[in-house]
Amino acid sequence: MTDGHNDEKLQLERAAVREFIRLYNGRNSVKLRLLYQHDRPDAVLQDSRGSKIGLEITHLFYDATEAKALLGRRDGSITGPSGPITLAHLIAKLNELIRRKESxxxxxxxxxxxxxxxxxxxxxxxxxxxxxAREHIRKPNDSFLDTWFLTRDGTPDWMLVNLDDL
Structure with a gap:
């Protein structure tokens, strides 16, 4: 990977972990803070009791075309989806991410x-x-302490859902 790609990845992860901590701390008495970012896991947090928690961070995109477009990497070879855009496709991508991260x-x-x-x-x-469509989302196994889903619901505000509650 190039340094630019690593910097972009770190920035995306930092934005995600900041939003996660903000939302998590807003509804839990035991607060989290970011200790540092690194690889495997992407971030290490510490709770207000002094315990460390690793946080592996990944991003869900509908497909590679959408990811490139949203990250500003358009070029002449990028085309749109080959078929209709469906929720089932996004759920399949989500399930694939969960499986890949667990492995x-x-x-x-x-x-x-x-x-x-x-x-x-x-x-x-x-x-x-x-x-x-949550019945189609793969319930995470016990590999991770929790599996969190950070998303929006038609507003600029982020929402946090624990997929272990499926």
Whole structure:
């Protein structure tokens, strides 16, 4: 990866972890703060009791075309989706992300529990639409302490849902 790509990835992760901490702290008595960012997991948090929690962060896009467009990487070769845009496709992408992150977790530092944060970067579908199809979302296994879903619901405000509650 290039340094520019790494910088962009760190910025995306930092924005996601800041929003996660803000929303989490707003509804929990045990508060979190960011200690540092690194790889495997992407961030290490500390709760107000002094315990460390790892946070693996990933971003959900409808497809590669949308990801490139939203990240400002348009070029002449990028085309739109090959078929109709469907919620089922986004849910399949979400399920694929969950499976992939669960399989990679074995390589992470086992010194502390690790949560997964999935930030929905796709403006294609709102939380209310995604949540209405929640029976199709793969219930996360016990690889992660929690699996969080950070998304919007048609407003600029972020919302945080624990996918373990499915």
């Amino acid at each position: 990679k977790k074995q390589a992470y530092d086992p010194a502390y529990p690790i949560s997964l944060l999935i930030r929905n970067a796709s403006p294609t579908f709102r939380l209310s639409e995604i949540w209405a």
